[in-house]
Amino acid sequence: MSTAINNQSTEQYWQALREVMDPEFPISVVDMGLIRKIETKGSTVVVTMTYTSTGCACMTWIESDITERLLQEKNIDEVSIHVVWDPPWTVHDMTEEGRNKMKHWGVSS
Template sequence: MEKLAEPVYHIEEHYWNILKDVSDPEFPISVVDMGLIYGIKEKGGVVDVTMTYTTTACACMAWIESDIKNRLLQEDNVNDVNITVVWDPPWTVDRMTEEGRQKMKRWGVSSR
């Protein structure tokens, strides 16, 4: 029996969940919980990620992008990953998930 394709929203949700495996090198919080990922689209085995950073001078940009690509490429149906970095809208702590805020709070770092 041939496997039916998942609806797009489930596929993209899957990639959001996968990127919870990728942590910011400065804080052990996922790039998703930090609010760095703005969007994920998949078409024909190519995943397009739109993201930002907490600052334009982030020293970890190359590491984070490499970690995102490497993690997504571990998926059987992913052949390529394109990352687009945007600065508008700018990142603020309001983009963090509640889970991310709670982790920061546990480490004594205020997210507000």
């Protein structure tokens, strides 16, 4: 995974996003490796993320789910999502848990 989940101040948001599933696979957006970075600025959570492809049909849905989930967190009034394409997503961005789930579903990673 490209960003380690060890920043104490954002750990709760990483954990919250483990509840947001990729619409195509029953794998969280965190385990898919879509979330690159999470920062806080006052009562705003800033999420830097990517997608598996530029043609992902679920972008709006995923961003809406991320926003909805993070707004449930205490002291969060706003969510800002920044989509980046560099570096491009690869299967190496997935967590070990994500890769294991893909294998379970018969998708080679």
